[in-house]
Amino acid sequence: MDWRTKLLDPTPWSRRDYKSLATPVYRGSTVVFDDQDSVQDGWQQEKYGYSYGLYGTPTTLELAARITHLEGAHNSFIVPGGQAAIALVYMAYCSTGSHALVPFSAYGPNKEMAEGILRKFGIEVEAYDPLIGSAITSLIRDNTTLIWCESPGSVTMEIQDVPAIVAAAHESGVAVALDNTYAAGVMFDAFHHGVDVSIQALTKYIGGHSDLLLGSVSTRDENAYETLGPVYRQLGMAVSPDDCSLALRGLQTLAARLSQLEKSSLEIANWLAKNPHIAAVYHPALPSCPGHAQWKRDFTGSASVFSILFKDHCSFQQVENFLNRLTIFKIGLSWGGVNSLAVIYPDLHRPGQNFAGRLVRLNIGLETTSDLIADLKTALAELPPVK
Ligand SMILES: Cc1ncc(COP(=O)(O)O)c(C=O)c1O
Structure with missing residues (x-):
């Protein structure tokens, strides 16, 4: 040959x-x-x-x-x-x-x-x-x-x-x-x-x-x-x-990642729910989420993605500034990875609801939870005082 x-x-x-x-x-x-x-x-x-x-x-x-x-x-x-x-x-x-x-x-x-x-x-x-x-x-x-x-x-x-x-x-x-x-x-x-x-x-x-x-x-x-x-x-x-x-390879670590993501996301969602700037936290495991009863009935756990709605006293510009002040959270679409992400959907339309750019979607990653809370805390501190 x-x-x-x-x-x-x-x-x-x-x-x-x-x-x-x-x-x-x-x-x-x-x-x-x-x-x-x-x-x-x-x-x-x-x-x-x-x-x-x-x-x-x-x-x-x-x-x-x-x-x-x-x-x-x-x-x-x-x-x-x-x-x-x-x-x-x-x-x-x-x-x-x-x-x-x-x-x-x-x-x-x-x-x-x-x-x-x-x-x-x-x-x-x-x-x-x-x-x-x-x-x-x-x-x-x-x-x-x-x-x-x-x-x-x-x-x-x-x-x-x-x-x-x-x-x-x-x-x-x-x-x-x-x-x-x-x-x-x-x-x-x-x-x-x-x-x-x-x-x-x-x-x-x-x-x-x-x-x-x-x-x-x-x-x-x-x-x-x-x-x-x-x-x-x-x-x-x-x-x-x-x-x-x-x-x-991702499948091999799915259980470990989901377990940590659920724990960290719940801690952060519950922490955010107590913040005076936040009107609502849409996290399936929280009663404030529409359809929460169905989640409780049909799901065996919750994941890393949820949304927060800022109160009316925060303008779109101020919510945008909040996002830009975050350092560990990166601004980006998508979710499910190891990095925490935040993004506003300014043009989000739902019949009968006007979010006016005050709805922020968060994806919690695998960073240490206390670091993520500190990042959010610093960025929230600059918002105008609650009237
Ligand atoms: C719920 C949901 N379905 C489908 C998709 C589309 O997936 P892909 O980006 O792999 O096309 C996304 C992406 O963000 C999603 O969030």
Whole structure:
């Protein structure tokens, strides 16, 4: 064999019996088959064997299998991010003429998709009050094909009565998808509570270190799996095995991180609730959070993200100055990593509520709690005196 050909020979030379605690990173687009008869080209690689890297290498499928196992799902797809997961669900469950329901507290880009791509394709998405519960029945139409839940909601943190919504939806034969990112797929048992599809932005708690973007779409049964699978294939939702490897590592420390994040976040939320500048703390484990009773009934814990509403005597500018004075808390979107973050959503709209830029979302990280409280205390001290 010429040395140039030798360079390209994929036959392994080293021993193959290496046993490690880590999942190897398998890269690869092309899969080679033993013979022409063995060639197949399906997305159901768990069932029929590997066909093409687009549908996952062993690293990707290991992550999918672990998410499946953790969530008690039938199967999971790993996709490029949480938003990609949302897109996949819409594309699989809706078609021209469909009607879908989404809580008005849903992740912003979910609603943007409704106003953008989905409207362009003739899909109508209607926003509903996240606290509607079983009264959602009145919004279900003959052409309703999908109901989204996101609990707690983004920024305003409403906890939904998911079992009541599922019961109403299933009575009309409508599928329910849940954005279960806050609960990291573990603190709220989506499938026990009847949802058909549970998605996560793995970017948040599973990744856990603000250095990857991934999503998961987990299914309740074969029906949901077969509804999503062909669309997953057609959209070509490839992910990097390197990112999946980081997510697999994130899973190993998820329990330890969630436990510390819950403890620290609760301490900080309770401390903030006593501050005279704060009108309300929207933390699911605090009675001041809308839907707190549902959290108590359905969740096994709370996470690191919550919001605080400043009282009327604080102007938007003063709240902004408060944020800019923070030093350990960084200003940034997203959450679920090791660093504490704060951000104002100046344009946040909720029907019947005007936050006037006084709502701040916090993500608590793994820094020492007393340092975080000291950081908040220093920044709060500069606010105008309470009248
Ligand atoms: C609740 C929720 N769902 C989905 C997403 C989207 O995830 P990604 O950033 O991985 O696309 C986010 C991101 O902030 C989120 O907060």
